[in-house]
Amino acid sequence: MAAPTPVPCCAPIARAPLAETEAAELAGLLKAVADPVRLRLLSMIGSHPGGEACVCDLTDAFDLTAPTISHHLKVLRTAGLIDGERRGTWVYYWIIPETVARLGALFIPLAEPAPAAGPVDVELLPA
Amino acid sequence: MAAPTPVPCCAPIARAPLAETEAAELAGLLKAVADPVRLRLLSMIGSHPGGEACVCDLTDAFDLTAPTISHHLKVLRTAGLIDGERRGTWVYYWIIPETVARLGALFIPLAEPAPAAGPVDVELLPA
DNA sequence: CTATAATTTCGACAGGTGTCGAAGTAAGGA
DNA sequence: TCCTTACTTCGACACCTGTCGAAATTATAG
Numbered sequence: 001m002a003a004p005t006p007v008p009c010c011a012p013i014a015r016a017p018l019a020e021t022e023a024a025e026l027a028g029l030l031k032a033v034a035d036p037v038r039l040r041l042l043s044m045i046g047s048h049p050g051g052e053a054c055v056c057d058l059t060d061a062f063d064l065t066a067p068t069i070s071h072h073l074k075v076l077r078t079a080g081l082i083d084g085e086r087r088g089t090w091v092y093y094w095i096i097p098e099t100v101a102r103l104g105a106l107f108i109p110l111a112e113p114a115p116a117a118g119p120v121d122v123e124l125l126p127a
Numbered sequence: 128m129a130a131p132t133p134v135p136c137c138a139p140i141a142r143a144p145l146a147e148t149e150a151a152e153l154a155g156l157l158k159a160v161a162d163p164v165r166l167r168l169l170s171m172i173g174s175h176p177g178g179e180a181c182v183c184d185l186t187d188a189f190d191l192t193a194p195t196i197s198h199h200l201k202v203l204r205t206a207g208l209i210d211g212e213r214r215g216t217w218v219y220y221w222i223i224p225e226t227v228a229r230l231g232a233l234f235i236p237l238a239e240p241a242p243a244a245g246p247v248d249v250e251l252l253p254a
Numbered sequence: 255c256t257a258t259a260a261t262t263t264c265g266a267c268a269g270g271t272g273t274c275g276a277a278g279t280a281a282g283g284a
Numbered sequence: 285t286c287c288t289t290a291c292t293t294c295g296a297c298a299c300c301t302g303t304c305g306a307a308a309t310t311a312t313a314g
Contacts, residue, residue: 011227013166014173020160023163023170028240035272036154039145046141055291061144068273070292089281089290100138102233107231109224138309162302182261197262216260216311 011107030104030118032079036071037062042100045082045093052094138236156230159206164189165199169220169227172220179211184203 003121009015018026033039044061059069076082081100084093104108136142145153161167171188172180186196200220203209209228211220 006212006241010173010224011231013170014222014224014227016170017176018167020163020167023166027161027163027166030166032159033167034154034157034161035228036150037272039150039157040147043140043143043145043150046137047143065274066274066291067275067293071272074292084281086291091291094143096159097137097141097236100141101236104231104234104236107227108235109228109231115304166295186261191259191302192304194263194305196304201262213261218261247314 011109013106026106029079029081029099031123032075032081033103035072037064037068037073038076040077041069041072042081044093046095046100052091052092056090056095138234140233153233156206156226159202159208160230162199162202164191165203166195168196168199169203169208173222173227179219181217181219183217185220202226231243 012105033042039063039100040065041058044058048057055069056068058073059066062069073082073084077084079099080096082095082099086092160169166187168185171185175184182193182196182200185200188195189196200209200211204211204220207223208228209220209222211218213219
């Protein structure tokens with residue numbers, strides 16, 4: 001089974017009208033990520049060697065106080081985008097890839113501009 | 128040439144630390160979409176037959192006044208997510224798929240849960 | 255040319271959000 | 285035990301944002 005799917009067009013968000021509750025939930029997730037600092041935090045955590053970063057590694061990269069960084073990390077954590085734990089003196093955070101992928105899945109237009117194998121005949125929209 | 132890429136792991140956002148300017152720009156895009164009403168508007172426009180929708184079609188689906196809907200449409204348009212034009216009495220809007228796809232590209236973890244063909248050994252993160 | 259309908263712009267206001275400094279908590283070291 | 289370091293919580297404040305009603309704009313119909 002390689003392609004039982006009817007190869008639909010467009011991103012999921014453009015395929016069928018979003019329900020009210022679903023929209024509210026997704027908007028919450030998006031709000032968490034719709035901030036330059038949090039976007040960079042997420043990126044720094046995810047790209048850190050080992051897949052996790054200590055808060056001390058993150059704070060120095062910003063012109064912000066520790067409470068502010070802590071606040072942003074809390075927002076990301078509450079949204080389910082990262083998780084973390086204290087290990088001795090330091091607190092480490094890591095990305096929850098499932099949640100990140102959920103965001104991407106909303107907007108991807110079906111297939112990446114990747115070396116897709118298969119009968120991919122992507123047309124984004126008839127314009 | 129089908130795959131000169133070294134098959135990287137993770138979503139782009141988790142691959143390398145986002146630059147400050149890039150983060151600011153992307154956050155702007157995300158802010159535009161981080162609202163339940165705008166998310167639904169985008170979805171309704173994109174899924175409308177013909178790929179475009181009249182404002183009159185959109186307004187009725189919400190418990191909001193026309194000025195408010197107009198405001199949200201303006202936010203989406205300013206962000207480059209939709210465009211529109213007046214045709215006679217009505218104003219029509221349509222999605223700009225490029226911009227939507229750009230959002231998705233940030234978060235997709237490389238390959239979809241699709242029947243990927245190739246030496247794909249996706250592990251999102253070593254947890 | 256006036257009336258009517260569709261949409262946008264404008265001003266105003268309540269509520270949400272990012273930031274800080276000060277204080278609190280937790281762990282390690284002298 | 286007390287001090288220092290790492291991080292979080294708490295209050296406060298400026299600013300941004302979603303919403304509305306009223307008025308302006310654009311186009312069609314009489």
